[in-house]
Structures are given as structure tokens and as C-alpha cells.
Amino acid sequence: MKDQAPLEGLLAFHGHRCWASTAGVRAGEAALRALGVEASGGKSLHAIVEIGDHHGAMCFADGVQYATQCTLGKGNIEKSHRGKLALTLVDTARDRKVRVSYKPTLQPKIAASAFMQKRAGGAPPDEIPEAEQLELVNLVLGAPEDEVLSVGPVEPAGWQPVREVVRFATCPGCGELVAEPYLRVLGDKMLCVDCAGYQV
Numbered sequence: 428m429k430d431q432a433p434l435e436g437l438l439a440f441h442g443h444r445c446w447a448s449t450a451g452v453r454a455g456e457a458a459l460r461a462l463g464v465e466a467s468g469g470k471s472l473h474a475i476v477e478i479g480d481h482h483g484a485m486c487f488a489d490g491v492q493y494a495t496q497c498t499l500g501k502g503n504i505e506k507s508h509r510g511k512l513a514l515t516l517v518d519t520a521r522d523r524k525v526r527v528s529y530k531p532t533l534q535p536k537i538a539a540s541a542f543m544q545k546r547a548g549g550a551p552p553d554e555i556p557e558a559e560q561l562e563l564v565n566l567v568l569g570a571p572e573d574e575v576l577s578v579g580p581v582e583p584a585g586w587q588p589v590r591e592v593v594r595f596a597t598c599p600g601c602g603e604l605v606a607e608p609y610l611r612v613l614g615d616k617m618l619c620v621d622c623a624g625y626q627v
Contacts, residue, residue, distance in 0.1 A: 434564065439491040443553040446537055446563035450512055450575070451476075451490020453567065454527045457578050458516035459495060461525040467497040471520045473497060473586070474504040477511040477528075483546060487512045487529070502591070517584045524584040528577045533570060537563055597621055 434444070434452075442447045455474075459466060466472070474497035476488045488506070491497065491514050497504040513528035537543055542553030542559040546552060552560070567575060594607045611623035620626055 432497040434568070437490065437493050438517050440493050441486060444543075444557070444560035444564045444614045445486050445552055446533075446567045447484040447486035447512065448493075449564050449567040450484075451487040451492075451514075452494045452531045453490070453513070453572070454487070454514045454529060454576060455491045455494025457490070457572060458514055458525050458527045461527070461578050461581055462516060462518045462523060464518050470501060470503050470588075471518065472503060473519055473588075475507050475515040475517070476504065476598060477509040477513040477515075477620050479506065479508040479510040482510060484512055495614040517586050519584075519586050519588065522584045522586050523581050524586075525581045526579040528579075530575050530577055532574055533566055536566060 434449070436619075437448060437452060438444055446506055453562055455466075465473065472495055474491055474495055476491055478485050478488055488504070488613075492504060495516060497516075511528065513526060515526045517524045517569070540563055542552075542555055542561070542563050545555050545559070572578075591604055592608050595604050596607055596610060596617065598605050598610070598619040599616055600618045603617040603619060610617040611620055611625060612618075613623045
């Protein structure tokens with residue numbers, strides 16, 4: 428079995444132990460190795476996770492964030508909304524990328540587990556006994572990489588970063604700070620989306 432010490436940090440970051448966040452850590456670590464880079468607190472990496480919204484494996488993204496240090500706040504992680512446990516990690520400094528996907532080989536055991544049966548019944552993950560959480564964490568953590576991950580080739584990325592806007596204004600309607608791209612014209616005023624009453 429692999430060293431579980433990093434999972435204590437993941438637990439503090441994610442909030443509970445689960446198979447999907449563990450799969451995300453393993454995918455992130457595999458992508459870093461394939462690219463020959465280390466996790467970065469800067470923006471030299473960009474992660475694209477293929478999860479979507481409102482499904483039980485979104486925890487995968489937190490594992491990816493924890494392993495790669497790509498975060499929502501830095502704007503270097505995004506979702507492509509495909510509903511898959513897969514990651515494309517872009518090395519923006521060298522314009523290369525690799526895609527890593529989680530294989531469904533363990534899913535019969537995961538689906539039959541006490542943890543997933545309770546989750547399917549509506550139990551919050553952090554209220555499920557720790558031993559049942561760890562059963563799945565250990566299953567995913569201990570499996571050989573080639574059994575649980577598919578690591579694609581390293582390819583040119585053709586990366587075109589979106590330019591970051593660093594200008595802000597105070598909305599005259601609510602008095603709150605708003606990034607300039609989110610200001611909307613209403614009459615002779617530039618208002619936030621909420622005060623303007625429209626998005627586009």
C-alpha cells in the first residue's frame with residue numbers, strides 16, 4: 428500500500444475521505460510525472476478536469492487540486508463538463524499537455540461497498556464511519572497505477588491563456604467591488620450584474 432501521509436493533508440483540504448478524491452490525487456500525481464514537472468503555486472500549470480456538476484464523483488477535482496496546486500482562486504483549473512473522472516494537465520511554460528483518466532476497473536467493488544450504499548441512500552460522506560471511508564481509499568490507493576489510470580501521451584498543448592483583468596470598479600447601485608468585465612450598462616451607469624438585472 429502507498430504512503431497515506433499525504434492523504435491527511437487531502438482530508439484537511441477536502442473534508443472527508445473518499446475514493447474519488449483519492450483517484451484525483453493519483454491522476455494529478457501521474458500527470459505531473461508524465462510531464463516531468465512539480466506541483467506549482469504559480470500559474471505554470473493549468474488543469475482541465477472533465478467532471479460536471481451534481482454527481483457523486485466531483486470530489487475527483489479536489490484531489491487534482493491538492494496534487495497539482497491548480498486552484499479555482501488562481502484560475503488555473505476548470506471543468507469541461509463531460510461527467511468523466513479525467514484530467515488534462517497543461518504545462519504552460521513548455522506548452523505541453525497530458526490526459527490522465529481513471530479506469531472503471533474498481534467500480535464493481537466501489538459500487539457494492541457500504542460507503543457507496545449509504546451515499547446512494549442519502550448519507551453525507553463525512554457521517555459514514557471512517558473504516559468504511561478508508562476501505563475505498565485503500566482500494567484506490569493500493570491498486571497498481573496501470574490498473575486504475577490511463578496515462579496518455581505528452582503532446583503539444585497549443586495553449587492560449589486568457590488574459591487576466593486586474594481592473595475593478597465600485598458599483599454605484601450596491602457599492603460593492605466588481606471586476607470590470609462584469610459591469611453592465613444601464614442608462615448612463617455601469618452597474619454590477621445584480622443591480623443591472625441582466626447577465627449578457
